[in-house]
Amino acid sequence: MTKEKWLLVFLGIMDIILVVMNYTGYVLLFLKPTGYVIPLVLNILIISVIIFKSKLSKVWTAVILFTGIPILLFHGFIVLWMDRNYIETVTSDNQQSLVIEYRHATLGETTYFYNFYKTKNGFVGKHLDDQSIEVIVYDGSFIDPEGVLGLGKEKWITENTVRFFTQKGIKDVYLSPSHQSTEME
Structure with a gap:
């Protein structure tokens, strides 16, 4: 497998683990104060790098970055506003x-x-x-x-x-x- 496929597998496993933990009531305590900003940043960065390196249009990288970053900023604002x-x-x-x-x-x-x-x-x-x-x-x-x-x-x-x-x-x-x-x- 190529590096990109390994990164996608890692990303998928990480996301599945976080979703399953969320639905069963478990949390990674070191991620709780950040509101899961770290996994969101990893998702956006890894997907953007993979699309940028692939033969797909560079427009997709721009679309992901220009939609992902405002979502990330909004989520960060909500986490800051909740002040937990x-x-x-x-x-x-x-x-x-x-x-x-x-x-x-x-x-x-x-x-x-x-x-x-x-x-x-x-x-x-x-x-x-x-x-x-x-x-x-x-x-x-x-x-x-x-x-x-x-x-x-x-x-x-x-x-x-x-x-x-x-x-x-x-x-x-x-x-x-x-x-x-x-x-x-």
């Missing part, structure tokens, strides 16, 4: 850990949104469905998102349960799918 942050600090004794994705929105009151990802190695994470937390602070002051969640005060109840002492009550996060989420007490 990530923390990996909650670790249990058996080496399980949580990656916490958080963001906030302020309009008179501040709403904090938290999503959790279970990981053992810090590379691949599994989104914990139905474990998200939303905390609304009405006093109008901006509070540190880690402080609202109670990071640093969390407690591992069992090997699969983490308890957070949020500003609005206690929230248990279950790493095992067999547990049901509970409302704040």
Whole structure:
């Protein structure tokens, strides 16, 4: 096989892996903060180089670049606008850990949104469905998102349960799918 075919095979395998991971709830944690900009750039560059080197019209290279770059810029703007942050600090004794994705929105009151990802190695994470937390602070002051969640005060109840002492009550996060989420007490 030629170099171009190997590049297309690599690109196809990478894209299939990312799509399958997305539909099964898994994520590559190092790509999550960038909004998958790196795979998008790789797709645009590799396809453009292959078309440019092939016997196809150079117009196709221009079409891909002039449509791909604005899409990439728009996607980058959306990722920047969403302003998601990530923390990996909650670790249990058996080496399980949580990656916490958080963001906030302020309009008179501040709403904090938290999503959790279970990981053992810090590379691949599994989104914990139905474990998200939303905390609304009405006093109008901006509070540190880690402080609202109670990071640093969390407690591992069992090997699969983490308890957070949020500003609005206690929230248990279950790493095992067999547990049901509970409302704040």
